[in-house]
Amino acid sequence: MTPPPRHITLKDLARELGVSTASVSNAFNRPDQLSPRLRERILSEAQRLGYQGPDARARTLRTGRSRIIAVVLAETLTYSLNDAVSSELLAGITEVLDDHGHTLLLLSGRQPGSAQTPGTASMADGFIVYGLMPSVMLLSDLPAQRPLVAVDFNIEGRPMVHIDNEPASYAIACHALSTPPRRVGVITLRLTETPCNGRVTETQPWLTAERTITRARLDGFYRAFEEHGITPSSVPVWNIEENTHDVCAPVIAEILDLPDDERPDLLLCMSDRIALTALTLAEQRGLRVPEDLRLTGFDGIAEGQYRSPRLTTMHQDSVEKGRAAARMILDLEPHRALTLNTELIVGESCP
Amino acid sequence: MTPPPRHITLKDLARELGVSTASVSNAFNRPDQLSPRLRERILSEAQRLGYQGPDARARTLRTGRSRIIAVVLAETLTYSLNDAVSSELLAGITEVLDDHGHTLLLLSGRQPGSAQTPGTASMADGFIVYGLMPSVMLLSDLPAQRPLVAVDFNIEGRPMVHIDNEPASYAIACHALSTPPRRVGVITLRLTETPCNGRVTETQPWLTAERTITRARLDGFYRAFEEHGITPSSVPVWNIEENTHDVCAPVIAEILDLPDDERPDLLLCMSDRIALTALTLAEQRGLRVPEDLRLTGFDGIAEGQYRSPRLTTMHQDSVEKGRAAARMILDLEPHRALTLNTELIVGESCP
DNA sequence: CTGAAAGCGCTTACAG
DNA sequence: CTGAAAGCGCTTACAG
Numbered sequence A, B: 001m002t003p004p005p006r007h008i009t010l011k012d013l014a015r016e017l018g019v020s021t022a023s024v025s026n027a028f029n030r031p032d033q034l035s036p037r038l039r040e041r042i043l044s045e046a047q048r049l050g051y052q053g054p055d056a057r058a059r060t061l062r063t064g065r066s067r068i069i070a071v072v073l074a075e076t077l078t079y080s081l082n083d084a085v086s087s088e089l090l091a092g093i094t095e096v097l098d099d100h101g102h103t104l105l106l107l108s109g110r111q112p113g114s115a116q117t118p119g120t121a122s123m124a125d126g127f128i129v130y131g132l133m134p135s136v137m138l139l140s141d142l143p144a145q146r147p148l149v150a151v152d153f154n155i156e157g158r159p160m161v162h163i164d165n166e167p168a169s170y171a172i173a174c175h176a177l178s179t180p181p182r183r184v185g186v187i188t189l190r191l192t193e194t195p196c197n198g199r200v201t202e203t204q205p206w207l208t209a210e211r212t213i214t215r216a217r218l219d220g221f222y223r224a225f226e227e228h229g230i231t232p233s234s235v236p237v238w239n240i241e242e243n244t245h246d247v248c249a250p251v252i253a254e255i256l257d258l259p260d261d262e263r264p265d266l267l268l269c270m271s272d273r274i275a276l277t278a279l280t281l282a283e284q285r286g287l288r289v290p291e292d293l294r295l296t297g298f299d300g301i302a303e304g305q306y307r308s309p310r311l312t313t314m315h316q317d318s319v320e321k322g323r324a325a326a327r328m329i330l331d332l333e334p335h336r337a338l339t340l341n342t343e344l345i346v347g348e349s350c351p
Numbered sequence C, D: 001c002t003g004a005a006a007g008c009g010c011t012t013a014c015a016g
Helices: A010-017 A021-029 A036-049 A056-063 A077-082 A084-099 A112-116 A118-123 A165-177 A214-227 A245-256 A272-284 A318-329 B010-017 B021-029 B036-049 B056-063 B077-082 B084-099 B112-116 B118-123 B165-177 B214-227 B245-256 B272-284 B318-329
Strands: A068-073 A103-108 A126-130 A148-151 A160-163 A184-189 A237-240 A266-269 A294-296 A313-316 A337-340 A342-345 B068-073 B103-108 B126-130 B148-151 B160-163 B184-189 B237-240 B266-269 B294-296 B313-316 B337-340 B342-345
Touching: A010 A021, A010 A036, A021 A036, A056 B056, A056 B118, A068 A084, A068 A118, A077 A084, A077 A103, A077 B084, A084 A103, A084 A126, A084 A318, A084 B077, A084 B103, A103 A118, A103 B084, A118 B056, A126 A318, A148 A318, A160 A165, A160 A318, A165 A214, A165 A266, A165 A294, A165 A313, A165 A342, A184 A214, A184 A245, A184 A272, A237 A245, A245 A272, A266 A272, A272 A294, A318 A337, B010 B021, B010 B036, B021 B036, B068 B084, B068 B118, B077 B084, B077 B103, B084 B103, B084 B126, B084 B318, B103 B118, B126 B318, B148 B318, B160 B165, B160 B318, B165 B214, B165 B266, B165 B294, B165 B313, B165 B342, B184 B214, B184 B245, B184 B272, B237 B245, B245 B272, B266 B272, B272 B294, B318 B337
Parallel strands: A068 A103, A068 A126, A126 A148, A148 A160, A160 A337, A184 A237, A184 A266, A266 A294, B068 B103, B068 B126, B126 B148, B148 B160, B160 B337, B184 B237, B184 B266, B266 B294
Antiparallel strands: A103 B103, A313 A342, B313 B342
16 A cells, blocks of 8 residues: 555546546536536545545636635735724625635735735736725736726726715715804824824825825815805814824824813814724813714714714715625626715714 | 737746746746846846736646635634724734735635635635634635644644633633622623523523633633632523624613613623623613623723723733734744733723 | 756546 | 546756
8 A cells, every 4th residue: 555645636536536637627616517426436536535626726727717806905904904994895895705706815005025925916816906005015016907996096997986075075064064163173084295193284295186085075074164154274184194093092182182262172083983082082081072072983883883972974885895896806797986875974973 | 010918928028038937937036046137137028028927826836835824714704804803813913924925815614605615725825713613614624734723722733822711711700709799790602502692591501612712711700700609500691692782782781671680780791892882881871880880891902992981801912813823824933832811901891 | 057848736628 | 428638827956
């Protein structure tokens, strides 16, 4: 007896059974291409020898399809996995991929490591790109021939899934301004060209609307301000560099610790994460929400609703965004620019 | 002029340049194996022709290494991506993988789709398995020869990363019981053999300690009860089927809506998610925490600390768990059973 | 320092 | 219904 080979292959199995490799392959992949009896014989012998089925690595090279879809995230993977909005997007994507026998590979456009191995990207059959790429991974590093869907931003000539940020922001600002504030403030995300975690001054250049959705959201706020007799340039803007509690907290603290006659009594925040941080810090300072401070968020994440006061926010369906992007990448839906609806949620933080 | 080929390969490039395929391969993979001049010539011609570098699919077959590590999650991907604890684990894993040029593939042991394509798993160089597998994906479907690290449970003969659940639970229960409660209750996760979302009765069979970490945690609670003169069997136990707000809420509501003389004034919860849901529902009912109800959690997720009252909980470092598992799978650390420390966090929910 | 050649494990027209 | 043969795109000893 020879010792069993470390690694049994389809060819080994075919030789063992005295059939061709084609029949073994067909036994696993196209049951209609061989007699049930032969198939049964092949499958049971495979089981006996511990052959787990055709190797995905070889199949992928041969067929040109890996059944892997890569999601390229603009932020770090650590951020994205812990952020409610991108987690929901990923959940929506995986839901559709899984239903269709595909698997998710996570890539980051921001991680230093990714630069070392641009190669792995070429494993994927298609790409879903979420958010604008910063410097590290250039879109041009992705295989140009393969399908690609952009989420929340536009790539010339590529399908896209997004929401209409300007009208959504306009709507929530109008709701908030329907009760006139004494002083309104805005907290933005990634607005300035150079990093700025705090009050935005007149002199700092802003990113263009092509580089950040913050611009479209700010446009919506400004339109509402003007309609309510507020001069946009008179409204203070604070910018947050990363949408996490730890990065938000010092900026929010700075705002809440302003003297009473300077502190806004209405804060329009560009994410629920920011608004929730403001809520916590306000409570810690004994500021009552909404009596002393009204707050609005954006996104409509669960955490903002499973609490009291509930957040007033503009809900976007990130799960559906992910599903739609996945359906397009799998060609289950026509490639196009798809705009999803948003919905105002009125909670107690800004009735 | 012939039209440019759809897809340029290493071989095309070599022919174009009049060099061997070996030199082109070396230009990309082993700079020391050819003269700088030739390398430069190859690289610039590659750029000119739009060749993005050796195809990962072919390289993977040839070398036997994909630089992909699969994480197999016991829960659905949708749950795992939205749960703070597994998100942190994934973040820890990706951090290490990325630093070493590897990429993360997400597999679920619970998704129906996975069963259709057991093949994709064989793309991965190694596997990190998180939590006990339910019926759908059997561990035996994974390639037996490849490295595998188990997280939070034991697979005979395989390395593992976990925490010591019994002593950790004992410690937090002792802290809580140091102020004697009038009535204590326990809320568990996945304790019973058949699904049960609510009060656990005497007759329901429990999963064994090999099947759920809940048993070890309950053992810790019971040891503390006995030391504090409480008969474990007298303590009511409620079980939660899934660690989400929506599944927790009705069970918690049932507990909080008990008549005053039956409602526990101390609830030991097996996760922060459960305890946070209890906190919200208690607040909504005007129950004061900790005066009317003391609560402890488990896990130490950020959401429990960025609020007031902060949760009293047992912190486990899920990020480090992920890092350790990833280091083992990449052979950066010896394969063994690694037990991480836990730390009691005393918040206002149970001072 | 460079090139010719074998082969990773599979799938798929195609012929019988 | 079954089998012989080509080839997916690359890497790697090995010879020169």
